[in-house]
Each structure stands twice: as structure tokens, then as C-alpha cells.
Amino acid sequence: MQLQKLLSALPFYSTNQDIKNIDINGIKMDNREIEKGDMFVCIKGFTVDGHSFAKQAAQSGAVAIVSEKPLDVSPAITIIVPDTTKALAILATEFYHHPTHNFPLIGITGTNGKTTTTYLLEEIFKAHGKKTGLIGTIQMKIGDKVYGITNTTPDALHLQHNFHKMAREEVDIVMMEVSSHALDLGRVYGSDFDIAVFTNLSQDHLDYHKDMDDYLRAKTLLFTGLGNSYKNKKFAVLNVDDDHSKVIQNSTAQPVITYGIQTNADVMATNISFQLKNTTFTLKTPVGETTIRSNLIGTFNIYNMLAAASVAILRKVSLETIKYALEKIRGVDGRFEQVTAGQNFAVIVDYAHTPDSLENVLQTVKEFAKQRIFTIVGTGGDRDRTKRPLMAKVATKYSDLAILTSDNPRTEEPGAILQDMTNGLVDTNYTVIENRKEAIQYGINMAEAGDIVLIAGKGHETYQEINGVRYDFDDRIVAEEAIRQKGTN
Structure with missing residues (x-):
């Protein structure tokens, strides 16, 4: 693309040279990936500043450097x-020709439920005969092809590249998780969302956001960004049972569809019944009602199904197709996932890593627990410290025994994290086992017939990060090995 055309998308810029007749072959933000004819954009990260690598980028063949200050990068042009x-x-967005104009884009934001909701929507739209795209915490998918991913919402460059790839492969609809970090950092700027979904808001990411008000402000950006379009109808889908939805509703000029259980809403669940293996409820919608018998367990998953059903209804999917898809899906990796190896007690692995999500899962476990509940949980290092004692408090409140352990300590001392968790803890029904594998083994060895062991915090993750190094570690594999070892003793 001609540099002059590319820069025409920017409202303001200044340059030190003539920009005519220069071709840009690609855009990069990592100087190690530069090829001849590329544009290099200097990004200030949390640990490194791209401006420090501008000269190396120019030496590697970058013909244009986008910077926030004058740089000596001759012969490259500085923008x-x-x-x-x-x-x-x-x-x-300009370089990849505004790819999100080629398909409806659905963004899901909230503290909990984003991943499950995207997978439910994928299942619904596949059943509706559509080719889907999905971007989320676990992976990116284009149709049945699966790609790895590092952030819940990729940076803007990779995001638009992925959208371009989806457009080339002619997807019919795309669902993506949208994190507060991505919204605040402008990663989704230029993405044309058609439907924005708000699941809920509870304490998380206060290592990044200064307080809960700032966290909520970031979430509203998805809804203020819906804008006005006379070509495509746009909608906001809100969980009306969460009080924060009032602020979200006031942040959008678009029509709102609500869902809920406790409060009167457009889409509701009634006649709810929980079992260890399934959940049954009546789905009431503006286009009729039907009974759903889902393999997904718990109230929080009903909210996820209501969110997905609300979006599907807006996209003119029939109630019969919604019912079929919701009843077909077996579950999502690491979300209330049961580990079975012939034992006479239940072992559940869940991604719950906030006080609210842990409480939701434990309240669900409490619904069908016949004997004791053991909860194995830790909190991540280099993240919000204020939620650590809250996590421990929730674990002890709902469990017969809470086993506090290491999560992803990252660069922090695991012992210091556990000390934060136990500070001020009044309940005494807990033990501390720093080594996560030993903690899981301990909980499973304690379990007897009818007990439930919940392993919380990491869910689908297949690693444990210690001192900046990622080691192979999967709660599900460790749990299964512990169950089998117990059976042979």
C-alpha cells in the first residue's frame, strides 16, 4: 500500500521527508520481524519501549518509522x-482494508463468562449453518482451524491481521472476548462491532485499573464505540441482574436487549433445576419459550446461555436451533470441567480466579454437594494483591477445607502471596501447601465417597509460571494422576 494512502487514515501527523511514491509492504511492532519495505511502529510497552529499537528497524529495512518523537533513523522516514x-x-485497520466490514462482529466483555459465551455462540451459529470465527482466551478459530493466542484480546496489529484472514476465508460471523485492557489500550480501535455483550463486573485487574470505577469505565468503551450505523443495526446485550449494567446502558445510543434471572428482562431463565451432571431451565424470550437441558452446570452458566441466546435471537436464529446447540455442547476447557478416573468422589477444575467467580462456582457446588467440599486455590503473582485475602475468605466460607496453594507466582515469592491470602483470615478451616501438585494430591487423598474437590484458578492453562519461566502443568492431568495413584494405594 502507498504510504500516502496509509497515512491518510490518521487525523494528524508530521514527517521529516516527502512521503510520496513509497510502498509499504507490511506493518511491524517488533524490530526482529522487520523485512525490507516495512513500516515500524514504536510502541511503549510495560517493560520495553519500541522507540529504543527504531534504528535497528531502519537498518533491517524499515522505510517508515512511526514515533511519538523525532528520531535519527535515516534513511527511513519518521512519522x-x-x-x-x-x-x-x-x-x-487501513492496511488490512477495514476487515470487520466484511462480517458481523460480536464483542463480549465482563469479568466472568466471556470465554464460555463465545463458545456457546460458536456452537449456535454453526448449528445455524454459518462459518464462524472466534478470538478468545484459549485460542483463535477460523471454521474448524485452531490457532494459538497469547492475550485475551490480541494487540491491534495482530487483531486486524486475524480479521483480514477471517475475511479472506469468508467467515459469516465472528465472536470475540474483549478485555478491559484491550479497550483501555485501544487494541480494538477500528473494529466495527455489531453487537456488544456485557456479562458482569466484579473485582479483578486492579493491578492495572486504579479502582473499580476505572475498570467499569474501560468496559463502557465497547458500548460507546458501537456508534451509529444506518447500514447495519447495532445492539447492546446486558445482564440486567448486575447493577453495573445501568452505567453500561447509559453509555450506548443503540437499542438494548436485557437478560437475567432475578430481574424482569427480555430473555429470562425460570423453573431452574440443578443436578451434578446437568442443568434444566425454561428459556423465555420475545420469540417464544422452550425447555433447555444443558450439560453445563450452575447459575453462572445459565447467565452465559442467556447471553448467547440473546445474541442469537438478534441475529434471527430460531429458538429450535438455539435449544439444539445449547443442549449439544459438552462444555468448555477448564470451565467446571469434571475429571473422572473411576473415583467415587467428584473432581472439578475451573478457571475461577476472582472472588466473584470463585463464589459463583462454590455456590453451585454447594447446590448438589452431599458430603464435604475441598477447595484448592491460589492467586497469581504480579497481579492485584487486594483480591488475595478475598479469595481465601470465599474458599473457607463455602468449603469444609480450603487448601491454599500456589497459582502462577510469576516473579513473586509464592510464600509471600500465600501470606497475603491468609492475612486477616478469621476462619481456621484451611491449610497451606505451597507446591500446587502436592496440594492437589493432598485434596484428592483426603476425599471420600460423595465428596467434591474443586481445583480453582488455572482451568484450561497448561503451564505454571515461576520466576518468569513457564513449566508444563495442567490441573486436570495432575488431578487424574493423583486419582489413579490413590486407587493403587
């Missing part, structure tokens, strides 16, 4: 902008 992060999103 100076006020904010390179925002500029990267605009430039990437």
Missing part, C-alpha cells in the same frame, strides 16, 4: 504522531 498505540490500530 510523528501523538499516540503510537492508537495510530497502530488506525494504520492496521
Whole structure:
């Protein structure tokens, strides 16, 4: 693409040379990936500043450097902008020809439920005969092809590249998780959302956001960004049982469809019945009602199904197809996933890593627990410290025994994290076992017939990060090995 055309997407910039007749072959934000004819955008990260690598990028063949300050990178042209992060999103969208104009885009934001809701929507739209795209915490998918992913919401450059790839492969609809970080950092700037979903808001990411009000402000950006379109109808889908939805509703000019259980809403669940293996409820919608018998367990999963059903109804999917898809899906990796190896007690692995999500899971476990509940849980290092004692408090409140252990300590001392968890803890029904494998083994060895062991915090993750190094570690594999070892003793 001609540099002049590419830069025409920016509202303001200044440059030190003539920009005519220069071709840009690609856009990069990592100087190690530069090829001849590329544009390099200097991004200030949390640990490194891309401006420090601009000269290396020019030496590697970059013909244009986008920067927030003048740089000596001759013979490359310097393009100076006020904010390179925002500029990267605009430039990437222009370079890839506004790919989200080629398909309906559904964004799901909230503290909990984003991943499950995207997978439910994928199942519904596949049953509706559509080719789907999905971007989320676990992976990216285009149709049945699966790709690895590092962030819940990729940076703007990779996001637009992925959207472009989806457009080339002619997907019919795309669902994506949208994190508060992505919204605040402008990663989704330039993405044309058709439906925005709000699941809920509870304490998380206060290592990044200064307080809960700032966290909520970031979430509203998805809804203020819906804008006005006379070509495509746009909608906001809100969980009306969460009080924060009132702020979200006031943040959008688009029509709102609500869902809930406790409060009167457009889409509701009634006649709810929980079992260890399934959940049954009546799905009431503006287009009729039907009975859902789902393999997904718990109230929180009913909310996820209501969110997905609300979106599907807006996209004119029949109630029969919604019912079929919701009843077909077996579950999502690491979300209330049961580990079975012939034992006479239940072992459940769940991603719950916030006080609210842990309480939701444990309340569900409490619904059908016939004997004791053992909860194995830790909290991550280099993250919000204020939620650590809250997690421990929730674990002891709902469990017969809470086994507090290491999660992903990252660069922190695991012992210091556990000390934060136990500070001020009044309940005494807990033990501390720093080694996560030993903690899981301990909980499973304690379990007897009818007991439930919940292993919380990591869910689908297949690693444990200690001192900046990722080691292979899967709660599900460790649990299954512990069950089998117990059976042979």
C-alpha cells in the first residue's frame, strides 16, 4: 500500500521527508520481524519501549518509522504522531482494508463468562449453518482451524491481521472476548462491532485499573464505540441482574436487549433445576419459550446461555436451533470441567480466579454437594494483591477445607502471596501447601465417597509460571494422576 494512502487514515501527523511514491509492504511492532519495505511502529510497552529499537528497524529495512518523537533513523522516514498505540490500530485497520466490514462482529466483555459465551455462540451459529470465527482466551478459530493466542484480546496489529484472514476465508460471523485492557489500550480501535455483550463486573485487574470505577469505565468503551450505523443495526446485550449494567446502558445510543434471572428482562431463565451432571431451565424470550437441558452446570452458566441466546435471537436464529446447540455442547476447557478416573468422589477444575467467580462456582457446588467440599486455590503473582485475602475468605466460607496453594507466582515469592491470602483470615478451616501438585494430591487423598474437590484458578492453562519461566502443568492431568495413584494405594 502507498504510504500516502496509509497515512491518510490518521487525523494528524508530521514527517521529516516527502512521503510520496513509497510502498509499504507490511506493518511491524517488533524490530526482529522487520523485512525490507516495512513500516515500524514504536510502541511503549510495560517493560520495553519500541522507540529504543527504531534504528535497528531502519537498518533491517524499515522505510517508515512511526514515533511519538523525532528520531535519527535515516534513511527511513519518521512519522510523528501523538499516540503510537492508537495510530497502530488506525494504520492496521487501513492496511488490512477495514476487515470487520466484511462480517458481523460480536464483542463480549465482563469479568466472568466471556470465554464460555463465545463458545456457546460458536456452537449456535454453526448449528445455524454459518462459518464462524472466534478470538478468545484459549485460542483463535477460523471454521474448524485452531490457532494459538497469547492475550485475551490480541494487540491491534495482530487483531486486524486475524480479521483480514477471517475475511479472506469468508467467515459469516465472528465472536470475540474483549478485555478491559484491550479497550483501555485501544487494541480494538477500528473494529466495527455489531453487537456488544456485557456479562458482569466484579473485582479483578486492579493491578492495572486504579479502582473499580476505572475498570467499569474501560468496559463502557465497547458500548460507546458501537456508534451509529444506518447500514447495519447495532445492539447492546446486558445482564440486567448486575447493577453495573445501568452505567453500561447509559453509555450506548443503540437499542438494548436485557437478560437475567432475578430481574424482569427480555430473555429470562425460570423453573431452574440443578443436578451434578446437568442443568434444566425454561428459556423465555420475545420469540417464544422452550425447555433447555444443558450439560453445563450452575447459575453462572445459565447467565452465559442467556447471553448467547440473546445474541442469537438478534441475529434471527430460531429458538429450535438455539435449544439444539445449547443442549449439544459438552462444555468448555477448564470451565467446571469434571475429571473422572473411576473415583467415587467428584473432581472439578475451573478457571475461577476472582472472588466473584470463585463464589459463583462454590455456590453451585454447594447446590448438589452431599458430603464435604475441598477447595484448592491460589492467586497469581504480579497481579492485584487486594483480591488475595478475598479469595481465601470465599474458599473457607463455602468449603469444609480450603487448601491454599500456589497459582502462577510469576516473579513473586509464592510464600509471600500465600501470606497475603491468609492475612486477616478469621476462619481456621484451611491449610497451606505451597507446591500446587502436592496440594492437589493432598485434596484428592483426603476425599471420600460423595465428596467434591474443586481445583480453582488455572482451568484450561497448561503451564505454571515461576520466576518468569513457564513449566508444563495442567490441573486436570495432575488431578487424574493423583486419582489413579490413590486407587493403587
